[in-house]
Amino acid sequence: MSAPAIAARPISPDTYRTVMRHLPTGVAAICATDPGNGTQHGMIVGTFASLSMEPALVTFSVMHSSTSWPKIAQAGRFAISLLAEGQQQVCRALSAKGEDKLRALDWSESGWGTPHIHGSLAWFDCRVEQQFTAGDHLVVIASVLEMTSGEGAPLIFHGGRFGSFREIA
Numbered sequence: 001m002s003a004p005a006i007a008a009r010p011i012s013p014d015t016y017r018t019v020m021r022h023l024p025t026g027v028a029a030i031c032a033t034d035p036g037n038g039t040q041h042g043m044i045v046g047t048f049a050s051l052s053m054e055p056a057l058v059t060f061s062v063m064h065s066s067t068s069w070p071k072i073a074q075a076g077r078f079a080i081s082l083l084a085e086g087q088q089q090v091c092r093a094l095s096a097k098g099e100d101k102l103r104a105l106d107w108s109e110s111g112w113g114t115p116h117i118h119g120s121l122a123w124f125d126c127r128v129e130q131q132f133t134a135g136d137h138l139v140v141i142a143s144v145l146e147m148t149s150g151e152g153a154p155l156i157f158h159g160g161r162f163g164s165f166r167e168i169a
Ligand SMILES: Cc1cc2nc3c(=O)[nH]c(=O)nc-3n(C[C@H](O)[C@H](O)[C@H](O)COP(=O)(O)O)c2cc1C
Pocket: 027, 042, 043, 044, 045, 046, 047, 048, 060, 061, 062, 063, 065, 066, 067, 068, 069, 091, 094, 095, 096, 097, 098, 157
């Protein structure tokens, strides 16, 4: 016996946003130096996640409308700085539209020639392995060339607001 046909009702973007607001995420800065003119490009993602240990892979997704991502991908190598509690200003600066977003931020160049944001929790130097379209986003899979830990508590984004981690008994 075949399963009854149930017409899937499309989920509206409003419903999607309203329900997904309940999911807390970390905040990661994706930054690269343009090999052409030496300027920095950056953006923020809440979709950064671990993917594979062997080989070391990470993933995040990028809106098709992002103007920074094509420039970061073009650079070949990029760095992910996992933001710490108190780095809300870094998030605001990099999630804004515009050029030269790292201008007012504290950062330094890694051995891979990628920008690392000072005061972050962790840094990943990466290379794009794969990217494919999934709906209105690109799913990026990146291999990790080097990863380093800093210290502190994470910056967490939840329900449109910033917070941090609090241990409960
Ligand atoms: C907390 C937070 C999480 C975000 N997560 C994503 C994400 O996962 N993917 C994405 O494409 N944009 C995300 N954005 C938006 C981009 O950081 C940013 O607004 C956009 O890329 C800037 O535009 P540009 O790429 O044209 O420079 C997020 C923004 C914030 C504040």
